[in-house]
Amino acid sequence: MGDILIISNYYPPEKGAAANRIEQLALKLDQNKYKVSVLCPLGNYPKGELFPEYKGKFSVTEKIQNITVKRLWIYPSVSKNIFKRTLSVLSFSSILFFYLLTKKTPDKVVVQSPPLLLSFVSVLVLSLMRKKIILNVSDLWPLAAIELKALKKDGFSHNISLFFEQFIYSRATVILGQSNEIISHIHSIFPEKKCYLYRNFPDHQLAEMNFSINENEPIKLFYAGLLGIAQGVFELCQNIELPYLNIELHIFGDGAEKSQIENLIWKNPGKKLFFYGMMERNVLHEKLQTFDIALVPLKTRIYGSVPSKIFEYGALGFPILYFGGGEGEAIVSENNLGWVAEVGNFESLNSTLIEISKEGKDNIQTRKKQVFDYAENNFNLNFQIKGLIENGVF
Template sequence: MEELLIITNYYPPEKGAAANRMEQLALKLKQNNYSVSVVCPLGNYPEGKLFTAYKGKFSIKENLKGIKVKRLWIYPSVSKNILIRVFSILSFSIGLFFYLLFKKTPHKVVVQSPPLLLSFISVFVLSLKKKKIIVNVSDLWPLAAIELNAMKEDSFSHKFSLFMERYIYKKASVLLGQSNEIIEHIHSIFPEKKCFLYRNFPIQNNSLIEPNEEGQPIKIFYAGLLGVAQGVLELSQKIDWKANNIEFHIYGDGAEKQDINKLILSGKLQNVFFHGMVNREALHEKIKTYDVALVPLKTRIFGSVPSKIFEYSNLGFPILYFGGGEGESLVAENNLGWVAKVGNYSEINSAINLISKLTKSELFEMKKEVLETSKKEFDLDKQMKFLLSENVF
């Protein structure tokens, strides 16, 4: 059985798309007869505090679903202070540098990028050891940072990030891109680089519940990070959910959590319900009777395709997409639901109004169509079979 190592900044029991994506990759490779190990930080995301099981530990070994996991120390933080955030990434990256330098590692290694510093250090050491480096690019950094106004163009941090980005692409044996835009960007720098599209398709989970609540409010939900980039707080305020007889259910954690909760408790947000953070399995159970999934981004980010599109369509949910870019094209071209131009609240209110006029039975028929499309177009086994046939791993 061939060995393969995955290096990632996020891994379950941490929450979020990044952790789910890397676990999914590990499990699928294991299913295809690889002996998979993972190196990651002690669990802390998204709270920015070490989980109880990892407090007081410098490092720990685990076996999760047959995957060998090595967790290294990190100074966890979700602070808005850039220096504290950099120190947090450095704390893990330095430990990882020595771990990779002195520990025996498999010949094939998957490196998750971003964070850029983490992937840069990993690629640097692995290239010295002449490993096969498979870089999985899920977002274009620093380009996304510029678009989100998190970094100033032509600043020192921007120039250094560009250097790291190009180094990573240059030294990678092969690159995986989560979107066609990511591959287009990489080829604009290194035209001959070997790149493959790798979508974050979910493991099949196909079950629908027949509606028995005709006449009840339509339920739209959002689940995920409650950060500035998602803009859930503003969405909650700029849509009249009650007038449309629609309930908006929010699951997650992040910077906007407290403000959302305060507005709900004050009565300023009607028909909006906040449920906090729940794990993925519990979430899938709780949303079974809901009708539509909301996938928003406040700013169109080049290269970004939210993995929620694939996860929710696989669960049979029509999608209300409000984020622009390649994700918008995917939803529209595959008839997965409704799209509204990013930042256009008039358009999303119009879409909400259209949804409000549908019956539960009509929404259930949409669910069945979305599920069938997902089975046909978003098949993880078919995708993995292709990548293996191309000797990516």
């Protein structure tokens, strides 16, 4: 099927939805007879420091599950300071710019966006070299940055970002969007641009999740993922009310809010919150066999964003408690995948938790089977990739 390069700011052993999403794409293209290579930074996310195996190195080439992974130097940072974060992306983008100019690359290249600066640099060089550019848009920047209050509307950085955004859309050969909202936004700017929906479906390949049930235990609600600005888990922990409910909240992950969450739990032992840190994916899934409901929050409704956790935990058979608004809310509600609370409204969240507590573990077990069956039939990564290949995307 030919060679294909993927350019991404994240790739395993880094954690999180972005790294997992790109790895799944690489592996599926490999399974469909493409020769796949990945260009990414030296591993550093989510802690914002180089992993021990990459310290003191400028570049590293690895072979991981038949994928050639080329890692280039980066100044790592997960600081909330936008200057430091921009400097981090700029450091990798600068190295990437010269790499693409001087090294031979395949004629087909998948470019992940965001980060917007990284995708702009990649698309700029690749368009000059007349490559086929497959732009994979997972979130709408700078729109999401405005909604998260990370950028000031109509400021200098906002206007530069708008220029970058329109440039990458205009020069891309074809665009993949993770949500219908993303595709609608792109078509509002470039109505004739060829776009395809590409959901962040997982590839667990499970016959069924082997749940371990103890009727005498409380309902175990869990959050597993990044503890960053967009998720708002720390604020959620501050406002959630569990002491008088038959529910516990268990948190797995790492990120900028980790220390705040740990400190809150230490000072408030009666809040029924438990923190475990980051776990390897297979270890986490084994641990979750005794749990009941996946919590999927966003700090605010972000247009275009559909958290991949809806699909990942749905595929494992977990009902979803969704607290993020937007298209994700519609997916959970319309397909009976769990419960929805109004984004940013903690009164709504706590009222929903009361409903869940009253429902009890028996009914939740029935829901698990329903969710698993729905996900197996509708969240199919193999069918999705084959459909895109048949449409000539890759």
